[in-house]
Amino acid sequence: MKEWSSFDTITKANGIWLIDSKGNKIIDAVGSMWCNVWGHSNPQLVKAITTQSKKIQHSSLFNLTNEPVEKLAKNLIKISPGMNKVFFSDNGSSAMEIAIKIALQYWKNIGQTNKTKIATVENGYHGDTFGAMSVGYVPEFFAKFKEQLFPTIQFPVPNKYRIPKGLSFLDHQNDCLEKIEKRFSKKDDIAAFIMESGAQMAGGVIIYPKDFQKKISKLCKKYDVLFVLDEIATGFGRLGSMVQYQEQQSIPDIVAYGKMLTGGYLTMAVTLANKKIYDSFSGEFNDWKHLFHGHTYTGNPIAAAVANENIRMYEKYNLIKKIQKTSKVFEKFYDEILDIDIVGDIRHKGMLMGIELVSNKGNKTPIKTKKSINKVFFEEGKKQGIYLRTLGNIVMLVPPLSIQDNELELLLKRTIKTIQASKSKII
Numbered sequence: 563m564k565e566w567s568s569f570d571t572i573t574k575a576n577g578i579w580l581i582d583s584k585g586n587k588i589i590d591a592v593g594s595m596w597c598n599v600w601g602h603s604n605p606q607l608v609k610a611i612t613t614q615s616k617k618i619q620h621s622s623l624f625n626l627t628n629e630p631v632e633k634l635a636k637n638l639i640k641i642s643p644g645m646n647k648v649f650f651s652d653n654g655s656s657a658m659e660i661a662i663k664i665a666l667q668y669w670k671n672i673g674q675t676n677k678t679k680i681a682t683v684e685n686g687y688h689g690d691t692f693g694a695m696s697v698g699y700v701p702e703f704f705a706k707f708k709e710q711l712f713p714t715i716q717f718p719v720p721n722k723y724r725i726p727k728g729l730s731f732l733d734h735q736n737d738c739l740e741k742i743e744k745r746f747s748k749k750d751d752i753a754a755f756i757m758e759s760g761a762q763m764a765g766g767v768i769i770y771p772k773d774f775q776k777k778i779s780k781l782c783k784k785y786d787v788l789f790v791l792d793e794i795a796t797g798f799g800r801l802g803s804m805v806q807y808q809e810q811q812s813i814p815d816i817v818a819y820g821k822m823l824t825g826g827y828l829t830m831a832v833t834l835a836n837k838k839i840y841d842s843f844s845g846e847f848n849d850w851k852h853l854f855h856g857h858t859y860t861g862n863p864i865a866a867a868v869a870n871e872n873i874r875m876y877e878k879y880n881l882i883k884k885i886q887k888t889s890k891v892f893e894k895f896y897d898e899i900l901d902i903d904i905v906g907d908i909r910h911k912g913m914l915m916g917i918e919l920v921s922n923k924g925n926k927t928p929i930k931t932k933k934s935i936n937k938v939f940f941e942e943g944k945k946q947g948i949y950l951r952t953l954g955n956i957v958m959l960v961p962p963l964s965i966q967d968n969e970l971e972l973l974l975k976r977t978i979k980t981i982q983a984s985k986s987k988i989i
């Protein structure tokens with residue numbers, strides 16, 4: 563992209579503020595790609611990193627283990643009801659590749675060879691590697707690789723802003739669920755149903771209506787389909803609960819966390835599985851039931867140490883309660899944001915807000931322009947003192963989870979100014 567031929571250099575950061583080489587201070591409205599929890603340069607997290615890096619910096623999880631990773635596995639099992647074992651990796655896409663491989667291999671391990679297909683939802687996003695792209699097809703991102711992606715069975719997700727004509731929102735939800743049940747009951751060939759937990763992030767900040775995920779979870783149980791949840795972007799408090807699948811009253815067989823796991827400081831992700839899944843992999847060597855998957859930095863002890871400290875701090879400072887309280891600040895700005903003539907809809911939950919830009923509020927036409935909306939908003943945001951990213955026609959607010967009320971107010975005021983200033987440049 564020609565418009566991104568040069569970049570500002572971030573040299574320092576503190577709390578919600580990023581500071582560039584010229585000394586400009588901007589609010590990190592993106593939470594460093596949706597992963598920052600305690601703000602930047604948090605002394606407790608930095609200490610966890612430095613303390614561990616003096617002991618052992620990296621030691622392979624092939625044939626060995628290390629103390630921070632053992633502790634982290636226990637911590638994760640403790641917070642994740644129904645989960646039994648943890649598989650470590652170093653980014654969210656890999657965690658989802660692992661989830662896919664575990665789900666497919668599970669059926670082979672138990673001798674059921676008919677279950678080879680993966681069901682997903684439209685516009686899901688699970689990362690940029692080929693398996694993750696296949697199960698999370700966002701047309702704008704992945705169309706160039708369509709021929710190489712493996713086929714999946716996709717179902718629609720209810721979208722309150724775009725309800726099909728003639729249907730109530732409830733009819734629309736039931737319609738989506740009926741499509742799933744119809745296919746599940748038709749043929750017993752589906753290995754797993756994979757979806758983001760609680761909301762679709764990159765697919766447009768689509769927050770699921772109450773009970774939608776719960777009902778899919780029930781359908782999976784009824785038709786013996788593994789239920790695989792991606793909490794990489796939505797767990798760990800982003801939507802206001804530590805474990806989103808708990809809030810959704812759904813029961814996964816496999817769940818992935820990433821992003822906020824290390825407070826957003828180091829690269830680590832995990833794939834958790836329940837006992838039924840784990841047991842199917844633990845045969846004799848010659849049974850060849852084990853999972854062939856591993857990465858060089860799997861279970862890195864420094865990343866695990868900072869993740870342990872991060873989880874300790876969630877409890878110590880009661881972060882989830884704080885997120886639920888601070889989340890109300892967004893509500894105070896709903897009217898002002900919706901009043902802007904290019905804003906069609908706002909979708910908000912926990913520490914996440916998506917603002918949908920439209921060229922016509924009446925017919926809800928998404929704003930389309932030859933220019934990059936992201937670039938326009940990035941430049942205008944910078945002038946207002948915020949680091950902002952849009953995904954397509956959605957302005958995403960994904961700040962550090964521990965942002966203070968007054969800081970969030972400032973961010974929202976600056977976002978409103980940015981949308982107003984960007985308007986003439988994109989229509």
Ligand SMILES: Cc1ncc(COP(=O)(O)O)c(C=O)c1O
Nearest residue numbers: 653654655687688689763794795
């Ligand atoms: C829901 C979800 N799953 C998986 C990923 C991929 O994670 P990573 O970028 O760490 O590979 C992302 C990244 O944004 C995501 O939002």
